[in-house]
Amino acid sequence: MNNDTKYNDLQIFSTIYGNLSSMGCAASQETDPLSTASRIIDKKLQQERKELEKETAVKLLLLGTGESGKSTLLKQMKIIHGLGFTNDEMIMYRSAIWLNLLTCYQNLTIAMDNLKIPYGFVPPDPKDLEAMELPEEPDINPPSSQQDDSNGPRDSSLDRPPIIKHDKLARYAALQYENLGGKAQVGEVPDAARMMKTSDLLVSSMFSFSNGEPFPADRVAGLDAIWNDSGIQYCFQRAAEFQLIESCAFLMQHRHRICGLGYKPTEEDILSARIMTTSVSETRFRIKDVIYRVFDVGGQKSQRKKWAPLFEDVDAIIFVVAISSYNQVCFEAKDTNRSKFLILYV
Numbered sequence: 001m002n003n004d005t006k007y008n009d010l011q012i013f014s015t016i017y018g019n020l021s022s023m024g025c026a027a028s029q030e031t032d033p034l035s036t037a038s039r040i041i042d043k044k045l046q047q048e049r050k051e052l053e054k055e056t057a058v059k060l061l062l063l064g065t066g067e068s069g070k071s072t073l074l075k076q077m078k079i080i081h082g083l084g085f086t087n088d089e090m091i092m093y094r095s096a097i098w099l100n101l102l103t104c105y106q107n108l109t110i111a112m113d114n115l116k117i118p119y120g121f122v123p124p125d126p127k128d129l130e131a132m133e134l135p136e137e138p139d140i141n142p143p144s145s146q147q148d149d150s151n152g153p154r155d156s157s158l159d160r161p162p163i164i165k166h167d168k169l170a171r172y173a174a175l176q177y178e179n180l181g182g183k184a185q186v187g188e189v190p191d192a193a194r195m196m197k198t199s200d201l202l203v204s205s206m207f208s209f210s211n212g213e214p215f216p217a218d219r220v221a222g223l224d225a226i227w228n229d230s231g232i233q234y235c236f237q238r239a240a241e242f243q244l245i246e247s248c249a250f251l252m253q254h255r256h257r258i259c260g261l262g263y264k265p266t267e268e269d270i271l272s273a274r275i276m277t278t279s280v281s282e283t284r285f286r287i288k289d290v291i292y293r294v295f296d297v298g299g300q301k302s303q304r305k306k307w308a309p310l311f312e313d314v315d316a317i318i319f320v321v322a323i324s325s326y327n328q329v330c331f332e333a334k335d336t337n338r339s340k341f342l343i344l345y346v
């Protein structure tokens with residue numbers, strides 16, 4: 001038996017097709033092909049069931065909040081236990097990586113305005129900053145607007161976003177931004193930023209990449225201009241204040257390779273790719289005599305109702321937590337701390 005014992009529709013179809021051909025079954029013959037196919041499927045399922053009964057099968061659930069790393073853990077299991085990635089998966093991850101990269105730039109440039117950081121912003125010397133007199137900033141926390149759909153005990157302090165007050169450096173940056181008329185500086189970087197903000201370009205880029213065209217040179221130059229900007233770098237340091245994927249820095253560092261002609265994702269690239277899970281998947285591994293049935297689920301609030309049926313006959317649960325989420329807010333509820341789920345329920 002293969003390591004991955006799960007039969008997909010294509011495998012079942014080709015098995016049936018192969019068996020029908022070898023048995024000489026054709027539409028013109030007396031045997032009804034549909035009932036033959038049904039018998040073959042039943043036999044196959046019976047065989048599978050028998051094999052599973054003979055061996056120890058462990059049902060393992062991967063649970064945790066959105067972007068905590070469940071699917072990344074599953075990818076690591078696939079790499080470690082030699083299942084690897086199919087060609088279709090490689091193509092899917094390549095597109096995801098391109099999209100992740102462009103989305104990082106887009107989110108960073110949008111955050112520049114939201115956090116009031118001018119392009120080219122250089123943090124002053126800490127001593128100089130200490131000596132400055134800056135106006136106090138009102139509490140920037142929005143009121144808790146979203147009702148939690150969970151039934152757990154409420155702790156109102158956890159409803160607050162993690163940032164209570166901007167530090168002096170953030171207020172200094174905002175002052176600089178206001179001094180520029182509430183707009184980013186003129187020049188090459190904002191132009192590049194404007195270009196990257198246009199979602200039409202983002203989408204059109206995706207199509208041309210899928211067709212095998214190289215990443216346009218002006219787009220790569222735009223990416224360089226943005227990532228090398230000191231204001232963007234300061235914005236990146238404040239990534240907990242907006243939504244930015246965890247692997248942003250890795251993707252940025254490797255942007256020229258990723259945007260290069262004939263790009264093929266490495267295992268490390270695939271581990272860095274972020275695709276939100278919206279359906280339950282089962283992957284089977286054999287480690288020595290034990291078969292592991294690993295179930296990966298979506299961790300966003302909207303996905304959690306799909307968890308309940310999976311608890312039947314479960315042997316083990318791995319609850320995945322991202323250490324970096326301690327000061328981040330949920331993707332789906334911008335005023336809820338990402339660790340809140342963990343604090344209340346684990």
Ligand SMILES: Nc1nc2c(ncn2[C@@H]2O[C@H](COP(=O)(O)OP(=O)(O)OP(=O)(O)O)[C@@H](O)[C@H]2O)c(=O)[nH]1
Binds near residue numbers: 064072272
């Ligand atoms: N820097 C860093 N990034 C990590 C690590 N583990 C995971 N990531 C990244 O964190 C993100 C985790 O995303 P997923 O694995 O898709 O998270 P998930 O829990 O499956 O999320 P949902 O499918 O939305 O429930 C990916 O972008 C990973 O590349 C790590 O150890 N270090």
Ligand SMILES: [Mg+2]
Binds near residue numbers: 070296299
């Ligand atoms: Mg996932």
